[in-house]
Amino acid sequence: MLEVRHASKIYGSGPARVAALNDVSLRVEDGDFVAITGPSGSGKSTLLNVIGGLEKLTGGQVILDGRRIDDLSENALVDIRRKKIAYVFQQYHLIPSLTALENVLLPLTFGASNGHAEQRAMELLRRVGLEKRAGHKPSQLSGGEQQRVAIARSLVNGCTLILADEPTGNVDQKTGIEVLQLFEQVNRDGVSIIMVTHSPEIAHRARRIVSLRDGEVVSAG
Amino acid sequence: MKLLQVVFKDALRRKRRVLYTALGVAIGVAAFVAVLTVARAGEDRVYAEIDKYGPNLMVTPAVSDLDLQLGDLRLGTLAIGDNYFAEEKLLEVRRIADDAIREALDIQDEGDIATIAPKLYVDTELQGTSAMVVGIDPEQERLVKTWWIVSEGRYVEQADEAVLGARASASLRLGVGDTLLLGGEQTTVVGVLGETGSNDDYHVFVPLPTVQRLFAREGLVSAADIRALCSACPAVDIADMINEEIPGVRAVAVRQIAETEMNLVNKVNRFMITLAGITLIVGAFGVVNTMISSVHERVRDIGIMKAVGASRRQIVRMFVYEAIGVGVIGGLLGYAAGTLLSYVIGPLIFDDLAVAYELQYLGPALGLAVLVAAVASVYPAFRASQIRVAESLRSL
Numbered sequence: 001m002l003e004v005r006h007a008s009k010i011y012g013s014g015p016a017r018v019a020a021l022n023d024v025s026l027r028v029e030d031g032d033f034v035a036i037t038g039p040s041g042s043g044k045s046t047l048l049n050v051i052g053g054l055e056k057l058t059g060g061q062v063i064l065d066g067r068r069i070d071d072l073s074e075n076a077l078v079d080i081r082r083k084k085i086a087y088v089f090q091q092y093h094l095i096p097s098l099t100a101l102e103n104v105l106l107p108l109t110f111g112a113s114n115g116h117a118e119q120r121a122m123e124l125l126r127r128v129g130l131e132k133r134a135g136h137k138p139s140q141l142s143g144g145e146q147q148r149v150a151i152a153r154s155l156v157n158g159c160t161l162i163l164a165d166e167p168t169g170n171v172d173q174k175t176g177i178e179v180l181q182l183f184e185q186v187n188r189d190g191v192s193i194i195m196v197t198h199s200p201e202i203a204h205r206a207r208r209i210v211s212l213r214d215g216e217v218v219s220a221g
Numbered sequence: 222m223k224l225l226q227v228v229f230k231d232a233l234r235r236k237r238r239v240l241y242t243a244l245g246v247a248i249g250v251a252a253f254v255a256v257l258t259v260a261r262a263g264e265d266r267v268y269a270e271i272d273k274y275g276p277n278l279m280v281t282p283a284v285s286d287l288d289l290q291l292g293d294l295r296l297g298t299l300a301i302g303d304n305y306f307a308e309e310k311l312l313e314v315r316r317i318a319d320d321a322i323r324e325a326l327d328i329q330d331e332g333d334i335a336t337i338a339p340k341l342y343v344d345t346e347l348q349g350t351s352a353m354v355v356g357i358d359p360e361q362e363r364l365v366k367t368w369w370i371v372s373e374g375r376y377v378e379q380a381d382e383a384v385l386g387a388r389a390s391a392s393l394r395l396g397v398g399d400t401l402l403l404g405g406e407q408t409t410v411v412g413v414l415g416e417t418g419s420n421d422d423y424h425v426f427v428p429l430p431t432v433q434r435l436f437a438r439e440g441l442v443s444a445a446d447i448r449a450l451c452s453a454c455p456a457v458d459i460a461d462m463i464n465e466e467i468p469g470v471r472a473v474a475v476r477q478i479a480e481t482e483m484n485l486v487n488k489v490n491r492f493m494i495t496l497a498g499i500t501l502i503v504g505a506f507g508v509v510n511t512m513i514s515s516v517h518e519r520v521r522d523i524g525i526m527k528a529v530g531a532s533r534r535q536i537v538r539m540f541v542y543e544a545i546g547v548g549v550i551g552g553l554l555g556y557a558a559g560t561l562l563s564y565v566i567g568p569l570i571f572d573d574l575a576v577a578y579e580l581q582y583l584g585p586a587l588g589l590a591v592l593v594a595a596v597a598s599v600y601p602a603f604r605a606s607q608i609r610v611a612e613s614l615r616s617l
Contacts, residue, residue: 074533078531087528089614093524093614095227095231095525096234097231097234102230106227106529107529110224110530110531117222
């Protein structure tokens, strides 16, 4: 279970000071699928970043499975990324020199690999419908295909929480729905998902919607 | 998939950048290999000369060299004195040389020890061209000039026979069996020597008594070579004693000349190695520079790798792997370029130096290149490991 307690994040100081998050609290139970929405500048991406430890909080806490993770050192965060939290980005962020299969394998290259790495990666590619594209480089894949590779990559470590930042932002509507279906399927298998999106349509497919405005929670479903 | 494979695939995609970085290493390594190869060849040549002439002394008539100077300007030297000395002085020379060698090697034997080869140079005209006729003691001369090879015919045995240096044979158009008119007497050419690369190639060798008689220089010689049997023999001491005790002659140990030359070679080498070192340092800064820009180019990739679980140490390791690759490529290129370069600069620094490539420098060249690349990658790797995921991914 993930819990955000009274999180605040302030950029700059003095008159230039901007509060990106202002006393935000949030609970995400295991197996939940939460959509965070809001207009741009509402702080939704910042919230996702502080949950994943990509940015430090100015105040408040982030607790994952009973353990504070907002004040962890870089090395301890590496451990969290290898075991618990995975990311899916709007820009897919695949490594261009590696094939689809190798991109899926990459987290296992850095973390502990159990020897069946390639098999597991191939199985995940099959699950996202790309087993025939395993040897292709990202430049040879469409946007939707790249995002599916990224989702397969987020699953390879067996993480329990996926943080997705506008995962459908760069693909057409039809592909967006496919990506979303994939998330739903993953979620049914027990992986919690927190997804940032500005699109109400996409957000409605999640189990819960949390709306932010000016760094504050305006509604939580 | 191993970390090394990730690095390799990435490097393949950035071939030009990797090659460019390797060139930074290659330039410094090339300078080193070139300098060492040339220095080695230069030293080898001096050592070869020492080996060849090392145990030898040269005895010449004592002439005083008057330095002609105008202010700081040297106009050359003017030799004052005779061109000949009495042959009997060689007896004293022998006594001194033999005594010194006996003492040095603890020999009791009473016989002759040193080989003394007297020579009488006469500049004369043969077949219409000017030629240098050299009177020699055939047996002794052969013992001193161990590198002489008779390429045609045979060596001089009789008083009315001559053997020609290779160039003399060509320029005089004389071969084995021809006769030449020497001071009014017929002399038969019985042999031609192989090329030695020395003045000997231009000379006509005839037994000493014949030359003395034909050119009216009985009892006189121009010079004598002394071979003191062993390289451990005290050639320099013998030369000193001869100079002290026998008036009218001057003795020089060839080793002294060679050592002077060696000193010069060493100075030149030290200078060149310093320059090569500077080149290497400049090259290393080039490597740091290109590596930092390659860190900038890969900010996003590094951010992604960290986001999927790469630790700082793994990021550093990836850069170290790349540096090793760059070092190996740079080392190979540098070795090849340095060897080629040495063929060009070798003859410029030491006249007509024959350069041989030194395979033994390949290992050290690779080692040096890898070391330089590894050291140069430390800072860029550190910078890469400090990249923050959020910033690196937002920057795009």
